[in-house]
Amino acid sequence: MVIMAIKGLIFNKRTLPLDLLRLFFTSWSFFDRPGDSFRTRLTLYQDATPILEQNWPETVSFKWWQLIFNPAGNDWHYSKQLESCAAILSQKYPSEDFLQSREFKQYLNHILKYVGPKSFDTISVLLEVKKYSANADFQRLVFLTLPTTNKKTFI
Amino acid sequence: MVTAKLLGLVFFTCSLEYFSLPHLAHRLFPAWSYLLSAIVLWFIPIPLLIWLPVISVIASSCFFTRRFNGGADSVMFWVGLLLALTYTTADSKTHFSVISVMTIGFVGAFAYFMAGVSKLLSPQWRTGETFQWSLSQTCFSETFPILRQHSRCLSLGILLWQLSFPLALTHRYLAIFYIVSGLVFHIVNARVLGLSRFTLAFSCFYPAILFLSHSGDH
Structure with a gap:
């Protein structure tokens, strides 16, 4: 845990x-003022064939224990935060700066x-x-097609 | 102390959340440190260890999962900090530990009051427009049409309830009313918007609010 803490301190000191x-x-x-709505649409391809299309993040089906313990719901809200942050930045900055940003x-x-x-x-990814x-209706902000492999990350 | 047990429960549920989300980046530090914090708060709340929850929240929300837990992190930080001060100063001859407990109550009432002020300053909240919009910001697929139909009435009700929350500090019956209605408010929020993290986090303020209201009686 100490090593993880030191690594975290180094990477996030800014x-x-x-x-x-x-x-x-x-x-x-x-929730004091209404704002713009954002949505992300994902399409996954295998050998140039679309194998899955879905909205991201997916909605959660309710269970009674989610009144106090709702990891999927909290993850949904967190994903929407990341999405809205990326969407707002994409409208403010030129695409080359935005695509290199840490938030995106x-x-x-x-x-x-x-x-x-x-x-x-x-x-x-369609944002x-x-x-x-x-x-x-919804307007396109970002559309990216990325060749990737499983578990590959961009940071 | 009830607040410590409740805060321990908040840390425990947060820890379970991190453990159950394998795709969340940098989740292992908060998962383990929150679990240890819960154990400290439940079983070994001694002055030296009681600072662990505070350090865990700072480290997690600044270095690791950052915005994942949102405003609930702030509640956990403030309650944890004031609780740590209470336990650390409990043996001294000063009244600092009592002041710390009272501050937890004041911070809780202030949080509700400030949420009310920001709604009061928003014309769209007063007309019910924001309430309707907020219903679309839910992680669940249900739409709750009955809430949409009464959006203006519910908006004004929430606004008045939040603005008047500091009255809970003045009398124990008022405190009981605001605590019960607060629990209902957060449970409805958890059901409609999926904001479950606030149900337990805000309940940590309630014992201190009850304590303050008894002081107000005398």
Whole structure:
């Protein structure tokens, strides 16, 4: 555990002040304003044939114990956080900067680990936004097709 | 102390969550450190070890899973910190340990009050628009049409309840009312939005709020 802690300190020292501030002075503004909606659509290919299409993250079916213990639900919310962070950055920065950003890589890594056990050689990721202010359908933000292997990560 | 046992339960459930999510990056440090923290809080809450939960939360939320646990990490941090101060100063002749327990109650009431203030400042919350939108931010597939139909009424109810939460500190009957309604609020949140992590985390504030309300009586 000590070794893990030292490794964590080395890799995340840049973001430490912000993370500490967030812990000490958290924002209690939960759900106070509506915002844009984002969605991610994944397609997995094996030998150029699509083998699976799905929305990511997938919704969770309810069981009574999830009132106090809901790992899948918490993971869903965390995935949506990564997705919205990536989507917001993609709208603010040029694509070459955005694609190299740590946040986008974290988003992709989480997707890859999520689909990890399935067998595929290529994955396409479609990230879309539905503006809250506009009465329009989902618009494309990012579309990537990545050749990959199982358990390969981008960081 | 009830707060320590409750906080131990929060650390234990969080630890189980990390163990049950194999695809989550950097999860092993929080999983093990939270499990050890739960054991310390339940069985060996001595001044030296009682700081382990605080260190675990700081390390996990800053270096490892970072935003995974969201606002619940902050609740665990504050309750853990004040609890550690309470146990560390319990043998001294000062009243610092009592002040620490009271601060847990104040922080809890403040959290609800500030959530109410941010909603009060949002025109879309007052009209029920945000409430409708928040129903779409759920991890479950159900849509709960009955909540959508009464969105404005429910929005104003939640707003008034959160803003008036500090009244719980003034009288024990009010404290019991706000604690019971708080539990119902968090259980409904867990059912509708899937925000289960707050059900146990916020319940850690309740014993201290009850303690403060008794002080208010006298």
